[in-house]
Amino acid sequence: MTKKVLAIVLAAAVVFGLVACGGPKQPTGSGNEQPAGEKILSVQIGPDPETIDPALNSAVDGGNMILHLFEGLLIVDQDAKLQPGQAESWETSEDGLTWTFHLRDGLKWSDGSDLTAEDFVYSWKRVCDPMTAAPYAETVLGMVEGFDKAIEGDLDALNVKAVDAKTLVVQLATPCPFFGSLAAFATLSPVQKATIEANGDAWAVSADTFISNGAFYIAEWVPGSHILAKKNPNYRDADAIKLDGIKFCLIEDANASYSAYQSGEVLMIKDVPTEEIPSLRDSDEFYIDPMIGTYYISLNDAKAPFDNAKLRKALSLAIDREYVANTLMQGTYLPAYNFMGPGWVIDGVEFFEKPYISDDYEANLAEAKKLMEEAGYPGGAGLPQITYSTNDAGYHKVVAEYLQQAWAELGVDLKVDVVEWGSFTPMRRNGDYEISRNGWVGDYDDPSNMLDLLYSSNGNNDGKFNNAAYDEQMTISRSTIDPEVRRTALHAAEDILMEEAACIPVAYYADFYLMSNKVTGAWHSPYGYWFFMYADIQ
Secondary structure, three states: OOOOEOOOOOOOOOOOOOOOOOOOOOOOOOOOOOOOOOOEEEEEEEOOOOOOOOOOOOOHHHHHHHHHHOOOOEEEOOOOOEEEOOEEEEEEOOOOOEEEEEEOOOOEOOOOOEOOHHHHHHHHHHHHOOOOOOOOHHHHHOOEOOHHHHOOOOHHHOOEEEEEOOEEEEEEOOOOOOHHHHHOOHHHOOOOHHHHHHHHHHHHHOOOOOOOOOOEEEEEEEOOOEEEEEEOOOOOOHHHOOOOEEEEEEOOOHHHHHHHHHHOOOOEEOOOOHHHHHHHOOOOOEEEEEEEEEEEEEEOOOOOOOOOHHHHHHHHHOOOHHHHHHHHOOOOOEEOOOOOOOOOEEOOEEOOOOOOOOOOHHHHHHHHHHHHHHOOOHHHOOOOOEEEEEOOOOOHHHHHHHHHHHHHOOOOOEEEEEOOHHHHHHHHHOOOOOEEEEEEEOOOOOOHHHHHHHOOOOOOOOOOOOOHHHHHHHHHHHOOOOHHHHHHHHHHHHHHHHHOOOEEEEEEEEEEEEEOOOEEOOEEOOOOOEEOOOOEEO
């Protein structure tokens, strides 16, 4: 992908130093001594992740770490094209229902033991296991034959077979033209059965038990400080990995991240203080890269008063999206006048067709006030105080403060509750909120990836939206490979979503970040991930 790079000179020079970091665990075949002056790339892509268990993660920061620690059957290259990963080749039957993956010779786990097709069978069934409660289960495996029985506990019903150690055959119940993209998605990464059976859920919280199969393995994990991922000598493409390791610095405060970057402690930071952006716009180390994704607001649609669609729509129309994107977000994001933004495609054709919300803010506000009356809350009368939950990163807090002012125009008394990141996503997923900051960046470019979020039984349906007509259109989209039929059904679903104000789109995402010119060979994807596995440090 071609970056949109904004030209720049940092006031403080970035000093690079090679970092020598030891670790308590080494893969089989590597020595325990850590040579001085190893080439360790220190980066900041987020604070302590909620989880880096591939089956459980649904956050971008955790996903970015998993990307470097695990590898699925397929991978996505710098041009967002599918390439062989653990599988060296694959084919699909003429009816699109049978997918066969041929694994490479000599695949190993980071501990040196053999990795086979049976490991994928175990891992995919684990995703379906109701005891696992994987939020992506339906999204990534819902089209596989036997999924409906598997999620009820009959895991053997899932039609995923290891024909032999190197051949995995997947039988779909309905065609899924983008199943190859799912095979490259982190949730379907293999995990080691013996490790999980020996350690339970705790396997994924300690360097000593975190066995993986990607370009790096976890050598050291200090919560609140860092995760040190060292080069995995058992990785199938280890010879191409130039770094000795990646140090993920677990920093939540953007100012602390910026200080670490200025001092040279880290060479890349995702969280740049928004107040610093004006001074950074001319630096060649400051980047703004577009993504396919939307910054939106979830309302707990199952909880009064948010079960009232007119109230939800009034709150949506009272937001001046142009002001939010171009002033509060300093032009780093784009105003979102519908849920699905640019970049989503069906069969190579752009999905975006029209805005659903007018860019005439004054007219929208007038309509919002009428809707408040129709909802039974004229001028906010009778409406209790509402709590808006957010984490304190990026633009989240300033947007929350703006919403207090914007919704006050409707008579809404809004309280802002800032929640620590580690507690924020599980709180939202469990529905323990009223209104919440939310967002989604595409895992693959098919629009079903985002629209599935509002399907009634989806594990990532944070707003608890439940609409039979919506589910029907999404079901139609899942049962055909005809791109026009799929497009029509998905647009019909978005029509329902926007008419019901199931959630409130605010802006279309971009990633803005700092990365030293000393880092070469790294890239950023439109899915919001940084790829450091083939990076080097000059």
